[in-house]
Amino acid sequence: MNKLTLRNLKENKRRTLVTIIGVIIAVSMLTAVSTLGVSFIDLLKRDSIARDGEWHAQFIGVNNEQAKELRKDSNMEKVILSNNLGYANWKDSKNDSKPYLFFKQYDEQGFEQFLITLKEGTFPKASNEIIIPDEMRKKGNSKYAIGEEINVSIGERHFQLEEEDSILTQTDPLQRNEEGKSVEEIQQAKSYTFKIVGIMETPSWEPSWSPGYTVISYLDQKELTTSSSVNASVVMKKVKQSIYEDSESLAKKLAIAKVDFNNELLRYYGVSSNDNLLLTMYSLIGIVILVIVIGSVALIYNAFAISVSERARHLGMLSSVGATKKQKRNSVFFEGAVIGGISIPLGIIAGIVGIGITFTFINKYLQDALNSTQGLNVVITPYSILFSIIISIVTIFISTYLPARKASKISAIDAIRQTQDIKLSGKKVKTSKFVRKVFGIEAEIGLKNLKRNKRRYQTTVFSLIISILLFLVVAYFTDNMKKSVGLSQENIDYDIAVSADSTTPEEELQILANAPSITESNLIKNAYVSTYLKKDLLSENNRKSVEKGDAFLEDGKLPFTVNFFILSESAFKRYANSVGFPIKEYTNPDDPKGIVIETASYFDPYEEKFVEEKVLNAKPGDYLDLYSYREESAKDEIFTKIQIGLFTNETFMGMDADNYRMLTMIISNEVAEKLFEKEKNINLNYNLYLNSDNPEKAQEELEDLKTVSIYIYNVEKDRKQSEQMIMIMSVFMYGFISLISLISIANIFNTISTSISLRKREFAMLRSVGMTPTGFNKMIYFESIFYGIKALMYGLPISIGVIAILYWSISNTFEYGFALPWLSIFYVVIAIFIIVASAMLYSVSKIKKENIIDGLKQENA
Structure with a gap:
């Protein structure tokens, strides 16, 4: 056999x-x-390893004995010791945003695990040896050489805010006052002398906004005592979901105060503290x-x-x-x-x-x-x-x-x-008289053919249903993955952002906006004001938070922030033309009215998911009460109210409406002046958003043009990253859709052409009893229509069911309204009829030329 x-x-x-x-x-x-x-x-x-080093958990504040116990633990593959020595003032700095040197110590294993790239010299082998970043030589007034010694006083960065004293780290930018002067100081400084033994590349884990250039020294475990306090980063032999509980338990056993986790790297091992993700x-x-x-x-x-x-x-x-x-x-x-x-x-x-x-x-x-x-x-x-x-x-x-x-x-x-394959009975091949009356005898014969060849008919319909399912599910998956990436990425539509406070002259910012390399600019004033919303005005997600007890009402209302975007006269006119509203209604200071951005995308820290929803369950004409803090009562009190003129999702360059528990409202300059004229607690901030063909050159021009304390951020890389990530996902997903589509079409062609070839005798018989070529084509067209209708009757509901399951799966981390992919459904409906008709006509054209006698004698062997 x-x-x-x-x-x-x-x-x-x-x-x-x-x-x-x-x-x-x-x-x-x-x-x-x-x-x-x-x-x-x-x-x-x-x-992740290239940016943040290879480690899974980090035990904070470890002494010598605790470090030894960690090394003995059977779950640990590597234990890397590190220590943040602190900051030293660096007078040679040319960059006013980086006035410090930040000293960090690693043991020998740390140089490898945290990917310190050496350009010249050697790694430190003693606690009085250091390697410095090459950028320090480029951005400093002195040209440091290997073998040179430097004397520094290293301590902690302290920032005094009212009565609270904060210790700052590398993730905290330099703290300045309104005049642009530093308002922080280094305390508890100790003197050190170091010898430069090497030059390195700036570590990838150093934040771009950090105020200190990172300098690496050697941490000698032999010098540690029971009173020492260093950090122990560990690499596990096997990464398991229990790493969080095991590490916390070990820290408790060894009396270690705190454990941090490399959540990003652990996520890629399939381990996460976020069960939804x-x-x-x-x-x-x-x-x-x-x-x-x-x-x-x-x-x-x-x-x-x-x-x-x-x-x-x-x-x-x-x-x-x-x-x-x-x-x-x-x-x-x-x-x-x-x-x-x-x-x-x-x-x-x-x-x-x-x-x-x-x-x-x-x-x-x-x-x-x-x-x-x-x-x-x-x-x-x-x-x-x-x-x-x-x-x-x-x-x-x-x-x-x-x-x-x-x-x-x-x-x-x-x-x-x-x-x-042919099971003949009167009932099974019976067709409605309506079919013959409306569509003719050809349609009736076509329908009887399908009923007679039930198995082949079902196989073809099954192929079509699977094709519909595959295409719609993958198309929906693609669109929603792109949407999810969009929700988790910042919406950046500008290359450079310039921020300044209300004391900065507007003319100064206009000078920057007219820099030679700038192609587009948008100057916006911002003001943040408090409001309190009743439960019936809350969005669905915020209402759920209140019901679960994650959010607490104050006097029956939930506190919100209103982010006012205040547009100049010309900018407001452009926005009015874009959205389509009468300017006069929104520039009357005696009847203040604003435009609210209807939908926001944000990360809900309680639900631990990305959410997209209507921010407010209100309607045009409703009023918002605005609150300001009053020292005499030590609480927020109403100072005015503003009417919601309309809702829109039309934004402009530099506008960020995606924040947790924040309403975004656009108002004219005339309305803003009236609203805030008596409120001293409300600060107005300028933000200038710029686009350029050459952002690097534009940034240099802006740095040269500025004469007051303003901050310039080049965000072009972040914007490009967001766009390219979505583009890459699109390439993969649409490539996948193309492959699925080609396979489905090939499958349908193969099924139908084989089915047609097995019906040669049947077609020969119909031609022998006088069916004309026109009638024959008409019969084939009707068969195609019946195939398509039957496939869509089953394929669309099944696909919608699977799409609903996909939506449920995605909604565990990303929450937004359920919407069917109507455009994809339209394409599928059209494509199904075209593909089936093409396949049948192609197959029939091959057997039309055959002799009737040969067709009647045909044997499928």
Whole structure:
């Protein structure tokens, strides 16, 4: 039987090749997705390590004995000791935002784990040796050389705010007053003498806004005592979900006060303290894999189902000479094993090669998007290959099981006569008189054909349903992943931001706006005011927070911030033209009215998810009470109110409306002057947003032009990163959609063309009794319409159901309104009818030219 099966595969080269190609495509899809997932996680791990060093947990305030105990712990692979010595004033600095040197100590292991890149010299080997950043030589008045000694006084940065004294770190920028002078000081300073032994690149983990250039020294564990206090960063032998509990428990056992975690790196190991994020990640991966498996099963099942239909006569003849049910069933299983043995290795190779070529093309863009030197490497793990093999084998088994059962039940007489797919009875082929009256006899014959060839009809409809499901689910997944990335990324539509307080002359900012390299500018004044909202005015998410007890009402109201964007006369006119509202209504100071941004996207710290929703359950014409702090009563009190003129989602350059518990309102300058004229506690701040063809050059021009204390931020890199990240995701997802679409179209063409070729005798009979070419085409068109309608009747509801499950999965981390992909549904409806009609006409055109007598004599063997 196996020899006969092999011979049959060789004889029917076209069908065998189509089946093998179908399985290769399915396996390559699975391999590509699993390899992509593993490779992308590997990239994110390497990028996180390159920026923040390789460590999983950090024990704060460790003495010598505690460090020894940590090293003894069986879960620890590496223990890296580090210490923040503190800050020293650096008089040689040319950068007024970086007036300090920040001294940090590492043990020998730390230089490797925290990726300190040496350019010249050697690493420190004693506590009085240091390596300095190359940038320190470029941005300082002195040219420091290896071998030179420096004397410094190192202490803590302190900032006094009213009665509270704060100790500042590298993540805190330099604190200044309104005149731009530093209002912090270094306290508890001690004198040190260091010898420069090397020059390094600025560490990637140093924040760009930090006030001190990082200088690295050596931490000698032998010098530690029981009264020492250093940090111990640990690398675990095996990263598990229990790392949080285990580390906290160990810290408690060793009497260590605090433990920090490298949450970003741990997330890429599949470990997170945020259960919502893990649930979202795993459920999305599961749904995508399930969709691929369903598509693969459909593809391979159709190939084997068609194979059994074409081999029906052959199997019947074997049955007539004594082949048992088991032998016929095993014959189909053996065919599946042979095709799998050929296709699975080729599919795995094709998937790996295909994803490798994709990585080569997108790596440059990816590095720019992540602002990283890291690129995607093709990472092949035994688990990812094993996953692809197991899923492929299971898929082939499922795909062959039903055809194998069907083959085992074929009787010799039915198979030789080829009547196994045609079950004739009056009821089953009965059609409505309405069909014949409205559409003609051709439509009735077409519908009867479908009912007579029920199995083939169901196989084709099933292919169409799977195609609809795959396309709509992947399209929805793509759009929502882009939306999720957009929610988690900052909305930056400018290259440079300039901020100043209300004492800065507006003319000074206009001079900057007219710099030679500036192509577009927008000057905005900001004011932050408090308001309190009743429960019925709250958005759905904030109302839930109140009901859960995460948010507390004050006198029955929830405190909110109103961010007023105050536009100049010309800017307000431009905005009015863009949104479409009468300017006079919004420039009357006696009847203050503003425009509220209707929808906001923000991260809810209580729900631990990204949310997009209407910020306010109010309507135009409602009033907001505005509050200001009163020292005499020591609380916020109403000082005025403002009317909501209209709601819009139209924003302008530099506008950020995405903040937690914040309303964004745009008002005119005339209204602002009246509202805040008597309120001394409300500060007005200027923000100038600029675009340029050359942001680096523009920043240099602005630095030269400024004469007062203002802050200039070049954010062009952040904006580009956001855009490129979304673009990369689009490339992957639309590439995936294209592949799914091509596979689906190929599947439908294969199913329909084979079905048509098996109906040669039927078509020959219709032509023999006088059906004209026009009538024949009409019948085929109606069959196509029936296929399409039936597929859409089942495919759309099933797809919407899966989309709802996807939405539920994403909503664990990102919350926004559910919306069906109507445009994609429209495309699917049109595409289904075009594809089915094209496939049927293409197939029929091949058999039209055949002789009627030959068609009537046709045997499908």
